[in-house]
Amino acid sequence: MSIEIKAPTFPESVADGTVATWHKQPGEACSADELIVDIETDKVVLEVVAPEDGVVAEILKGEGDTVLSEEVLATFTAGAAGAAAPAAAAEAAPAGDADKVGPAARKLIDENGLDASAIPGTGKNGGITKEDVQNFLKNKPAAPAAAPAAAAPAASATAAALNIVTGERVEKRVPMTRLRATIAKRLVEAQQNAAMLTTYNEVNMKPVMELRKQYKDLFEKTHNGTRLGFMSFFVKAATEALKKFPAVNASIDGNDMVYHGYQDIGVAVSTDRGLMVPVLRDTDAMSLADVESTIADFGKRGREGKLGLDDMQGGTFTITNGGVFGSLMSTPILNPPQTAIMGMHKIQERPMAVNGQVEILPMMYLALSYDHRMIDGKEAVQFLVTIKDLLEDPARMLLEV
Template identity: 75%
Template sequence: MATEIKAPVFPESVADGTIATWHKKPGEAVSRDELLVDIETDKVVIEVLAPADGVLKEIICAEDTTVNSEQLIGYFEEGATAAAAPAAVEAVAASAEEEDVQVGDKILSPAARKLALENNLDIAKLVGTGKGGRVSKEDVLNAVQSGAAKASAAPAPVAAAPAPVVVAAGERVEKRVPMSRMRQTIAKRLVEAQQTAAMLTTYNEVDMKPVMDLRKKYKDMFEKKHNGVRLGFMSFFVKAAAEALKRFPDVNASIDGTDIVYHGYYDIGVAVSTDRGLVVPILRDTDTMSLADVESSIGEYAKRGREGKLGIADMTGGTFTITNGGVFGSLMSTPILNAPQTAILGMHKIQERPMAINGQVEIRPMMYLALSYDHRMIDGKDAVQFLVTIKELLEDPARILLEV
């Protein structure tokens, strides 16, 4: 009996989605919880899994089709096998009719030859244990495990690397590809933020030497104590921002129409770059998190972001955002607000510069900080003092723990 495959129920903030990739073809066998199709929404990519063991019977909505919540996109036949599909039956019959293949002085079964080619084995080195020295599939599997018949001169599969595009002299090549839904949404939100907010940016610089010294002194102990979690710079910035937000509630607020919403919690978004675009997962209640909690959460979000496995709930909400262009080498930039938030902090590259310290010139690891803010909500005085507070907390990290 065929079971309907439907698009999932999208959250209220997501109107529809686009079929991105079907990972199975009609007639292919599927195991329970195996990935069937990716549906890309404005915010995340949602995976639709097989409800049970069976066969993907039919695809109703092809790739690049826009679908709504709970829309029928295909049919799944539970408990069926791939042989139930006509194409699969023909393939099985064809393989059954194949006879043993002789390569050089070796005689192989069709399955053994296919497996040997897939694993780049030298057929001449294979040892057959079957009748008359026949090489079976089991013989090939043993050779794969032992590595004894690996082809020494065989090149890597050509398909693994894309062939270079040869362009004739003077030829002007263009390539047009559709913009992904996520990229479209990012573009729309960035333009809206610039058009609707009175955005200004204030800059400062922070001496990173105290944080770097503290990190160098305790990083090994920290990693050992917290089961491999590494002590990075982002956790110091998150904790410093959480403390500064307590002192400047306007920076932690958001604008909703003609209302100002003051948040009594400190949920900080950390921008993560992925192949699909920039995503901003949220760290909840950062004022109660330890440095280890922050680092492990960011690491987990970054991993899931690269794998396309962040959910809507992971990126919903947030009262403040931190973005780090320094990891890509940016020395200074102007971050754009993540609406409806009213402020965003930009970190940048740490660069050694000569600084005047107590009347002496010293080389210090300095970082430029940028705070973009909505002037409708935040006055320039508060924005500058907020950024100075972060600078002071980072230049004397003990103040973060002491909350002074």
């Protein structure tokens, strides 16, 4: 029975997608619910799986092709017996198979008198590329010092080839993924279309660090393995500050300013495909454990490419943490249509003046980038000061004072 394999139904905010990777080729056996192809959209990568056991009969949309919602990607024959995966067949093939060596790689192999079977291939299906041969030449052990005179011409030829390889200025051109291109477009638009300004403050992290140290083991035991991190304190502090300064929690829609009566905070997550911002919903009703477990789940699914569109839509405010990568200070860029974004940074021990005495304290710089069309400087500064005060005296978050 022949079945049409179609692209997923895209949400209204997604016009089309691009075929990213075919995981199965025509004639290759598939099990029910096994991944067949990835479709990359402006926001996420969507997976298309086999409807039942069978084989892919014909691929109608190749990698890099643009597809619309529910457009036919391939035909699928249910119940048919397919061949083994090409990768397995490639592994069984002789290492010196001529089909596995590209023309440019074959030329280098012949010029240097190399054995193709000794060169590890990184190309498709284990094929040997020009770069593989070049890397093999670079890492090849030097010839013994007492070499016969007759071998001198060959050695000179090898040395000449090595000089060409090591002196080559290699460039690699890779097209932007749709996600990366969309991120780039949105960042440029944010800078061009908003009156963006950044204000800074610093917070003494010692109270939060001591509280975390005192209760982290009990917290993890009580909440089924959920670890107590720093992000939950910042999310809860930001939630309280957003209540006091609704303009920071607002968004701009044309000539209208939209004030939100809830706090949906986006948390930037770095993945191999780019920066994603899944959203914590109604953070005012979330406990510290809820925040930590949800962020951990976002991070895991982000690395696996399983964050959905629903996870990232909406959001009234964003927090990004460059400190995990060692950033001491930065200027975060707005996440439109939101009017503000807060940047966390590395905790750095510094000498500080406390009651006329110099103390070494774990300090963090905070940055708030905001749209000056919507938020006045006074509100932005007071927003950061509120977060600073809450973090330096965490009990205030519990008492809501």
